[in-house]
Amino acid sequence: MARKPRQRRAKATVDAIVEAGFITMAERGPAATTTRQIADIAGVGVGSIYEYFENKEEIFSVMSDRFIADTIAMIQPLIPELVRKPIKDAVLELLARFRDFLQAGDERYLKCARHAMTLGFEQHVEPLQKTLSELVTQYLMHHPETLQIRNIPTMSYIMINGGIYSVIRHLCDPAPPISFDELAEGLANMVSHYTERELALVRE
Amino acid sequence: MARKPRQRRAKATVDAIVEAGFITMAERGPAATTTRQIADIAGVGVGSIYEYFENKEEIFSVMSDRFIADTIAMIQPLIPELVRKPIKDAVLELLARFRDFLQAGDERYLKCARHAMTLGFEQHVEPLQKTLSELVTQYLMHHPETLQIRNIPTMSYIMINGGIYSVIRHLCDPAPPISFDELAEGLANMVSHYTERELALVRE
Amino acid sequence: MARKPRQRRAKATVDAIVEAGFITMAERGPAATTTRQIADIAGVGVGSIYEYFENKEEIFSVMSDRFIADTIAMIQPLIPELVRKPIKDAVLELLARFRDFLQAGDERYLKCARHAMTLGFEQHVEPLQKTLSELVTQYLMHHPETLQIRNIPTMSYIMINGGIYSVIRHLCDPAPPISFDELAEGLANMVSHYTERELALVRE
Amino acid sequence: MARKPRQRRAKATVDAIVEAGFITMAERGPAATTTRQIADIAGVGVGSIYEYFENKEEIFSVMSDRFIADTIAMIQPLIPELVRKPIKDAVLELLARFRDFLQAGDERYLKCARHAMTLGFEQHVEPLQKTLSELVTQYLMHHPETLQIRNIPTMSYIMINGGIYSVIRHLCDPAPPISFDELAEGLANMVSHYTERELALVRE
DNA sequence: GATGAATGAGCTTTCATTCAT
DNA sequence: TATGAATGAAAGCTCATTCAT
Structure with a gap:
C-alpha cells in the first residue's frame, strides 16, 4: 500500500x-x-x-537511513581537512564533531544510537562504514609512511567500533568517571601512539 | 506480592x-x-x-544481575594468572575467555548483551567495573614500571568499553570483515603498543 | 488518551x-x-x-452523573406543581414518579441504585441534593406557616435519605411485607403528621 | 469439601x-x-x-450471619429496658447503641454495612427483622394505647429501614450537614410526633 | 489437618493497523 | 488524498482455587 x-x-x-x-x-x-x-x-x-x-517498522528503518546519511553528510566535507592534519589532531577533530552531531537537537541522535542495536540499526550502517573506510584510505594516501602499518583493516575496525561505542557510552553516562576531553585525548593518543610504535617497529 | x-x-x-x-x-x-x-x-x-x-521488569533485573555475576565469576579466578603474563598475552587470554563465555549455551549472553542498553542494563554493571578495575590495579602492581603510564583511568575506560563493544559487535556480525583472531590480536597490539610507546615517552 | x-x-x-x-x-x-x-x-x-x-472507573463515573442528571430532569419540572399541593399529596406524587423512574427501562436505575454505595456514587449526588433542597425551600415559601417548623434541615435529611432508601429497599424486595401504595401512604402520612404535630406544638 | x-x-x-x-x-x-x-x-x-x-462467597455469607447475630445480641437484651421508656427515649437509646455498635472495632460493621447490598446481605437479614418486630410488638403491648395506631406494619417498615439507612449514610458521610445528635433527635421526634398525632386523630 | 506453591482463566489496558468517510 | 474512529490481538498482571507434600 x-x-x-x-x-x-x-x-x-x-x-x-x-x-x-x-x-x-x-x-x-x-x-x-x-x-x-x-x-x-x-x-x-x-x-x-x-x-x-x-508499517511502523519502516519509519524506524527510514530514520536509521537518515541518521546514517546525516552522519555521512557531517563527515564527508571534513575529509579534505582531516587528511591534512596530524593523526592525533584528526582524531580529536572528528570526535568533537561527532559529539556535537550526537548532541544536536535535544540529543536526538544520541538517544537513537542507544537503541540502535535493538532497532536492527546495523543493517543500515554499511554506507557509513564505506565513508569511514574512505576517510582512512585517503588519510593513508596523504601520509604514505603510514601505509607500512600492519593490519590496517583490523585496526580501523577496532578504532571505529571501539571509538564510536566509547563515545556513545560516555555521553549517555550521567556520571562518567572521566571527562569527554579526557576520553577524546585518550582515544587520540591511543591511535597516535599505536601508529608511532608501529612505524618504529617497522623501521627497526 | x-x-x-x-x-x-x-x-x-x-x-x-x-x-x-x-x-x-x-x-x-x-x-x-x-x-x-x-x-x-x-x-x-x-x-x-x-x-x-x-513484575516483568524484575526478571530482567535478576537476569542482569546474574549475567554480571557470571561474568565476574568467569574473570575473577583468571586474575592471578593474567597479572603474571605479559600485557599482550593477558589481553589475548582475557578476550578468548570472554568470547567463549559469550558464546556458551547457545550464545545466550551474547544475545542478551546486544540488548543490554535497551534493558537498562547499565545499572547493574558496577560490580563488573569494580572487578575489572581490580584486575587493572593488580596488573599494574605486578608490573611496577607500568605505573608510569599517564591517564590510566582514561585508558582503562577506553580499553574496557571499546574492547567489550568491539568483541560483541564482532561476534554479532554474521559476516565480519576480519576474523576474531585478528580482532583479538589487534586489540592486544593496541594495548601493548600503547603501553610501550607511553613508557618510551616517559623514559625520554 | x-x-x-x-x-x-x-x-x-x-x-x-x-x-x-x-x-x-x-x-x-x-x-x-x-x-x-x-x-x-x-x-x-x-x-x-x-x-x-x-479507564473503566470513568464509565461508572459518567453513569453516575447521568443517573443523577436524569433524576434531576425528572424532578425539576415537577416542582411548580408539587409546591402547590398539600404536603401529603406532594409526597405521594413525588414517590410515584420516583418509583416509575426507577422501574423504567428494565429497572435499570433501580438495579444501579442498589450498588450505588459500592460504586462511590456518593460523590456525584450533590446536584441532586441541591435540587431537593430547592424543592423543599420552594415548598416552604409557598406554605409560609410551615416555616415555623423547627430543625427543617434535619427533617429534610431524614425524609430524603430515609425515604429514598425505603423506596429502593422496597422495590428491590421480591416479597415485600407491605405494598408500595402502603409504603407511599405511610411516608406521606409520616411527613404530614410530623408537620401537623410540629405546627400544633408551635402554636401552643 | x-x-x-x-x-x-x-x-x-x-x-x-x-x-x-x-x-x-x-x-x-x-x-x-x-x-x-x-x-x-x-x-x-x-x-x-x-x-x-x-469458597470465598461463603466467608461473606458467614460474616453476614455473624453481623446479624451480633446486632441481635446487641438489641435483644435492651428490649426489656426499651419497652418501658417513652417512645422518644426508646428511639434515642436504640440509635445511640446502634451507632456505638457500628463504630466499634475500627468501624468494622459500618464498613461492612456500606457494602451490604452488594454482598447480597439481604438474604441474611430476616432474623434481625424478626427481632425488631418483636421489639415493636413488645413495645406496643407495654403501651396499649399505641395499639390504636393505624398501619403499624407499614410504619415499622419505614422507621426501621429509613432509620437504619439514615444512620449508616450519616456515619459514612465525612462531612455530614447535620450532627449525629441532631439526626437522632430528629428521628426520635419523627416517631413520637407521628405517634402523638396519630393517637390524637384516633381520639377525635 | 494444614500448608503454600502452583495454576490459569480472565481482568484492564495498549496500540499498530484498517477503512468508511 | 487525508482523516481519525474503530478494531482486536495481545500485553502485564491478579486471585480464587487446587493439590502434592
Whole structure:
C-alpha cells in the first residue's frame, strides 16, 4: 500500500513523520514512540502514516537511513581537512564533531544510537562504514609512511567500533568517571601512539 | 506480592523462570520476551512468575544481575594468572575467555548483551567495573614500571568499553570483515603498543 | 488518551458504551460489568471504550452523573406543581414518579441504585441534593406557616435519605411485607403528621 | 469439601478466618479482601480456608450471619429496658447503641454495612427483622394505647429501614450537614410526633 | 489437618493497523 | 488524498482455587 511520494506535498509529509519519529524517540523514549505520538507531533492523521510507510517498522528503518546519511553528510566535507592534519589532531577533530552531531537537537541522535542495536540499526550502517573506510584510505594516501602499518583493516575496525561505542557510552553516562576531553585525548593518543610504535617497529 | 522462596521446589521455579528469560531473550529477542513466553518455556503457569517477581521488569533485573555475576565469576579466578603474563598475552587470554563465555549455551549472553542498553542494563554493571578495575590495579602492581603510564583511568575506560563493544559487535556480525583472531590480536597490539610507546615517552 | 468525541459517530459510540454500562450493571451486577461485557453489549470493540474513557472507573463515573442528571430532569419540572399541593399529596406524587423512574427501562436505575454505595456514587449526588433542597425551600415559601417548623434541615435529611432508601429497599424486595401504595401512604402520612404535630406544638 | 468444624481447634480457625474477613474488609475495603489477605491476617494458610469454607462467597455469607447475630445480641437484651421508656427515649437509646455498635472495632460493621447490598446481605437479614418486630410488638403491648395506631406494619417498615439507612449514610458521610445528635433527635421526634398525632386523630 | 506453591482463566489496558468517510 | 474512529490481538498482571507434600 505504501507508495513512494512523488509530489512535493507528499515529500513534506514523509519528512514531518520521520522528523516526528526522531523527536518522539528523543523526548519520550522508544516505548512512547507510538504511531499516535508520531502522527500528533507530525501534525498529520494516523492514517496518513500508512499512506507513506508500510508499517511502523519502516519509519524506524527510514530514520536509521537518515541518521546514517546525516552522519555521512557531517563527515564527508571534513575529509579534505582531516587528511591534512596530524593523526592525533584528526582524531580529536572528528570526535568533537561527532559529539556535537550526537548532541544536536535535544540529543536526538544520541538517544537513537542507544537503541540502535535493538532497532536492527546495523543493517543500515554499511554506507557509513564505506565513508569511514574512505576517510582512512585517503588519510593513508596523504601520509604514505603510514601505509607500512600492519593490519590496517583490523585496526580501523577496532578504532571505529571501539571509538564510536566509547563515545556513545560516555555521553549517555550521567556520571562518567572521566571527562569527554579526557576520553577524546585518550582515544587520540591511543591511535597516535599505536601508529608511532608501529612505524618504529617497522623501521627497526 | 513477590515472596522469597522458602521451599526447595520454589527455588527451582525461580531458576526455571530466570533460565527461561535468558532462553527467550536469546531465541526471540526482547520484544517477544513476554511473561507468557517465559512461563511457557519455564514450564510454569504465568501466575508463578508473580509469586517470585514483583513484575516483568524484575526478571530482567535478576537476569542482569546474574549475567554480571557470571561474568565476574568467569574473570575473577583468571586474575592471578593474567597479572603474571605479559600485557599482550593477558589481553589475548582475557578476550578468548570472554568470547567463549559469550558464546556458551547457545550464545545466550551474547544475545542478551546486544540488548543490554535497551534493558537498562547499565545499572547493574558496577560490580563488573569494580572487578575489572581490580584486575587493572593488580596488573599494574605486578608490573611496577607500568605505573608510569599517564591517564590510566582514561585508558582503562577506553580499553574496557571499546574492547567489550568491539568483541560483541564482532561476534554479532554474521559476516565480519576480519576474523576474531585478528580482532583479538589487534586489540592486544593496541594495548601493548600503547603501553610501550607511553613508557618510551616517559623514559625520554 | 481519552478524547472528546468530535464526530457524530463518536457521540453515538459514547452513548452506546454508557448505555451498555447500565444494561450490564442491571442484568449481571457490578462484578460482571467488565470492559469486555460493556463492549460486547455496546456492539463496539474493547479498544473503543478507551477512545472515550480514561479507564473503566470513568464509565461508572459518567453513569453516575447521568443517573443523577436524569433524576434531576425528572424532578425539576415537577416542582411548580408539587409546591402547590398539600404536603401529603406532594409526597405521594413525588414517590410515584420516583418509583416509575426507577422501574423504567428494565429497572435499570433501580438495579444501579442498589450498588450505588459500592460504586462511590456518593460523590456525584450533590446536584441532586441541591435540587431537593430547592424543592423543599420552594415548598416552604409557598406554605409560609410551615416555616415555623423547627430543625427543617434535619427533617429534610431524614425524609430524603430515609425515604429514598425505603423506596429502593422496597422495590428491590421480591416479597415485600407491605405494598408500595402502603409504603407511599405511610411516608406521606409520616411527613404530614410530623408537620401537623410540629405546627400544633408551635402554636401552643 | 467444606466440612463443619467439630473440634475446638477447628472452631477457632473458622473464627479467625471470619474475624480476618471483617478486619480486612474494614481496613482495606472489599477490593482488597482477597483470600490471601484473609489467610494472612487470620494467621493460617490459604488452603486452610477451603477446609472450612466452600469458597470465598461463603466467608461473606458467614460474616453476614455473624453481623446479624451480633446486632441481635446487641438489641435483644435492651428490649426489656426499651419497652418501658417513652417512645422518644426508646428511639434515642436504640440509635445511640446502634451507632456505638457500628463504630466499634475500627468501624468494622459500618464498613461492612456500606457494602451490604452488594454482598447480597439481604438474604441474611430476616432474623434481625424478626427481632425488631418483636421489639415493636413488645413495645406496643407495654403501651396499649399505641395499639390504636393505624398501619403499624407499614410504619415499622419505614422507621426501621429509613432509620437504619439514615444512620449508616450519616456515619459514612465525612462531612455530614447535620450532627449525629441532631439526626437522632430528629428521628426520635419523627416517631413520637407521628405517634402523638396519630393517637390524637384516633381520639377525635 | 494444614500448608503454600502452583495454576490459569480472565481482568484492564495498549496500540499498530484498517477503512468508511 | 487525508482523516481519525474503530478494531482486536495481545500485553502485564491478579486471585480464587487446587493439590502434592
